Amino acid sequence: MEIITNAMRQLAREGLENGLDIIIGWKDGRFEWQSKPAFITEINDIESLNFNNYSLKNLSGYLLKKELKDKKIGIFLKGCDYKAYKQLVNYNQVDPENIQIWGIACPGLKERDFHGNTSNAERCQRCQEPVPEELETIIGKKEVAIQNSPEDKYQDVKKLESLATDERFDYWKDQISDCIRCYACRNTCPLCECTTCMIAGGDSNSDDWIDSAKEFSQDFFFHSIRAFHQAGRCVDCGECEEVCPVDIPISKINNKIRHDIENLYEMPEVADDDSVMGPLLDFREDDPEPGSKGGKENA
């Protein structure tokens, strides 16, 4: 962590000296188990940058902030953050010309639960690419052990798939009933890039597609539509699940969809170039249609 922090400060200093307007990194929070995004514009503030065991926050989403448009930005991205960044570039949401990226070889981070117990972050346990290998500058030790195999990362999904339909419904009903519709999952998601959300207007209380009444049907509608909109975009950075104050396992929904896309359509999670369309944009005549009557079950 200290190696990463020192390199981060050094790069930030050089960046500001060479004309960048703002550096986005992390600094310590009030407690050991916190870490918060830092926006540095002055050389004097560079020493506040700190990468600690809890620097989970995916910073790539901040690139969408309107205040940062047209600014020259330097940003630190871990493996998962970088995948989200690439999606933003694929979907023309950010201009790479204005952005200097420094990669972090992420050693795997920790999270703290409601009762104060700490453990290896769940998202890190599923992570297959902690190091953003493509980047020119990567700080930290590049040899990072992967915590689980690609197949193991779908353990949770498989467990749920093995349940009967009504058991699965009961499970999700129980989870989603806790939703308070604070919309933190949507707002923190780097790939929820719409400036106006079609499922819930600009914000929570609007009478667009879902109703503000705290009804299970409305909560369920919100979560399922959001998951479908993320099909082929979500990179499993785990932000949504991390911020959820009532611990709804949102990643399981996204991972189920990703698992299906991988198996049915053989699509990469993040395409290397924009010639590969996402699953919601691409149509092939021989696409499997597992949901429809007479459709092919498998590719």
Next chain:
Amino acid sequence: MLKLDKNKLQDFLKAIEEEYQIQLPVKKADQTDFCNFEDTLKPNKGLEIDLNTRLSVKSPKSYLFPRSESYLEFKKDNERLDFKLKELTGKANLIFGIRNCDQESFKILDKVFLQEPVDQLYKRRRNSTITVVARCLEQSETCFCQLFEIEPAGSETGADLYYYNYNDGLYFTAGSDQGELILSDYSQYFKSVEPEIEKKLNQEANQFNGKITADSDNPLMQNKPELLYDNKEAIFNSDIWQELANRCLECGICTYLCPTCHCYDIQDYSADQSGERYRCWDSCLFSNFTEMAHGDNPREETYQRLRQRFFHKLVYFPEEQEESLACVGCGRCLGSCPVNIDITEVLALAGGVIND
């Protein structure tokens, strides 16, 4: 003071369930939150009563001021429009094991909703709610209720009953006539308490209530909450709000978990010929919170909305309500904000503005 043996708790709750709908802190997976007592009796739910965890995820304000509440039904019949007010039915609510910070937050909500014009929806729930406070004799690291002059071990009034959770028993005292009545109506569950134990518990409580106010080492308690009120102009115009706004996700976590946030919206759920009118929580962090019908928004920028939240709690509310601050130091914002924005950080930054 009367003692209820912990192994009699479930029997006692089953008995008073005849009279009340009971809500109490329950452990579910990795969290603790208020749930219906009857759900804890269903073995397949995996819910376990948790009287030890200090704070629930959500504040119990939702029992007085629900996340959404439908209160009016309307129906069109040819040219006629019929309205029907929804009655509140069922037993009175008994909230068991709330902490004193949350109990004190009800006083703040009362100021908002029970002044003229009285909010009838709130009033009917408030009048049919009984509270049982669990006295705190220790704090967790995110607590700062004493900054707002709240006594964690409990005052003597406000709640209907107070208890100490000590060894194998819960040690009750009444805070209201209603509380006295419960203790006498269900006297078969209670035993008298040896005077030494009563003395010891009261002593501990007094010590604890007085202790942390003077504790200058606690980083959460180093700036007076009156700071914003006393220096409102300088702090209103400072750039700390933009700094915080850079980080803010504009989600509703802080306002929805906060025991004193009380802003709401009124909406209709309507089908072709009929519908319902309901009120639901709203959040000043949402960009359309102050958006007007003609499209203008006086708080268009994130920093303005963020500033509003803290100014409401620490400046505007006390201006309106005889200097009462609208925060109880429960620490939920401190524990749950994904980007670590909380009221003590705001006070620390504001302190910096004043000292510069």
